[in-house]
Amino acid sequence: MVLKKRLGYGFNGFQVPFIPRAPRSARRRGSYKKINEDSQTCAFELLASVAGKLLQETESSSASSNPSEGNDQALFGKGILKQERIDEDEPLKEECAAYHGSCKESIFLSEVASKDISPKHLQHAETALHRTPVIKYCDFSKKVDADVKALNCKSEDALGDYSSRVAEAPQDFRESSGGNLENGFTGEEEAEGLGPLGTRVSTFANKCSLKDAMDVCVNSSPLIDSNSTTKSPFHGESIPNASFSEHGNDIILGCRDDDEKLLRCNKVSTKSRTFRHPQRVAHRRIRKLLTCKYWKAAPKLKDCELSRSDEGVKSLCHKRKTCYNFGRCQHDNVFKRRKFFDRSSVVTSDGGFSSESVTNSPDTGTSGNKSGSATILPGASGLSASVLGRQASFHTKDSHEMKFSIKSFRVPELYIEVPETATVGSLKRTVVEAVSAILGGGLRVGVLLHGKKVRDDNRTLLQTGISCKENLDTLGFTLEPNSIKASPPICSTDRSPLPSPEAPEPLPKSSESPVIDSGIPYSLPDSSLLTKTGNLVEDNHDSFSSHIDTITDKMTSDSRDLVTVPARSTDALAVVPTCQKTRRSDLAQRRTRRPFSVSEVEALVEAVEELGTGRWRDVKLRAFENADHRTYVDLKDKWKTLVHTAKISPQQRRGQPVPQQLLDRVLGAHAYWSQHHGKQNVKHQAGTPRNVEASTERLGVEGVAPIVMM
DNA sequence: CTTAGGG
């Protein structure tokens, strides 16, 4: 079975986390989802599934404990692993190349083994590791391979042991390798006392450029022992990595940043370049946005609305909520937030910042091809990526060739606040960091079939009901960030204003509990930002902290998955400068109040008399056509208040007095229309309730009723 | 998007 897959990828945008709240409108959501769903449904999933299947097959067929050997050979020989990345030729690439070229030990060894394992390197490596969880993982895999190879060639001292072990039992890898490896995976701890293996890994990681993180991951994964289920780097469930490459699939999953600065952060890069303005944003919304002192860009993820996948995914979403650090202090704004998002021009209709998908591969199935599109839903953090895939062709019975491309990546709950003075670059960085934080814990791939998550990793595709020929479209993948548990307050360990990526944060390793990585300190690289934020922080400190508490409480009660951000973290604060008040005014800013003038009231009354209640839109059109600030809802509300006003005693009325005459008419019309289930008789004229001069106390329909229609 | 109502 030869699977050739290519993944294009790119971050499409971030999604705002969804708040566990009941969907506003089922209807709406449905439509929303529909849109997304259709377009991106399962490339990734497909891929994953295929991989899984392959894995299965592989396992059964070739059960070589030593993956490096035969497998590699096969892979490379077939040129399966193809690096589509075009960009930079980074070390990583080199490595890959080496790999490809001769998967023989020699090369590998030279690359890996020969590397310096000086403390320096280590440090470097560590840094790298910490920064890039994913990469770590990837590297790790490779590492393993490398190790294995090394072993084969000539065992290298300690390394040999490790590697051998690894080769045999990847699962144990972590354990055997000791903390080091683990560290590498999780990126939690410092890589102290790294063993040889650890060292290497680190080194390797170091070499890899962040940009290629994803690529690396995918490509390298295959290298790992196919038989063993490697604990996914992503903390999560184990993923049959081997499967991917084994069959010669060419899977390229890459994410890259266009912004190099971003690279310093974590791995999964995002490419966010521009903000797409939702076309539908109302003027006023935009207006509001503009007036905001700070703008926030957050994808809006209404619960699962954005999730493009089906129920399965949805459920996922619901289960895990991610609260990004940035959003922390505003929990109260959660609600408002949503609103904001809706209105924000910054947010894309489908989610927020969106950067168009970045696709490297020329033939990415970006072109509307839906067949294999997949949605990657980052379950935990709600990060989701959508993948577009395409089934290229079918060859022999068993070999299927498909192309996949990750069309977009979405990170749902990203709440970022950046001063307008921030630079675009800083914004990007911020976003990247935020995303990185979410992805920091690694990624997990989930396979969805018909919207349902396939949990049994051991079943073959066939068994699962996944057929490349038939229902590829029903296949979906989810990319779920391994949520990272709330980590201890960063502040306790790292106070540096500009947390360097090096600062490792403890990450829970448990694959069970998804956690969001809150540990990564976020900061705004931009000095100006920092400065500004710094001030803000100071200013808002109190409110902030208190607010935090509140938030925390709610959060915890709402979702354990929510990340708890260290309230004190300077870093965190830096990103979330604004607080309640400010935010409120900014985000939820109410429309300015515009009392209805008598003339307006009159016009309204007139219109209602004729049209009746229940036809606010028509009323609007008729009497307030040009008053864009008066929405039909406003009119309706006004009518409501008018009616109320008319019913109460003049003494109780406040505000600009409305001529009693008008109020009388209001009552009359109200009585009339409430009596006749209005709308239908548009015909009868203004005469309707109107002649009610004596309408004053006529609550009864009678007084008004006179106006018979017909 | 509209309506209808509660807040």
Add this chain to the structure above:
DNA sequence: CCCTAAG
């Protein structure tokens, strides 16, 4: 005015 649930 806002927010939402519902057509």
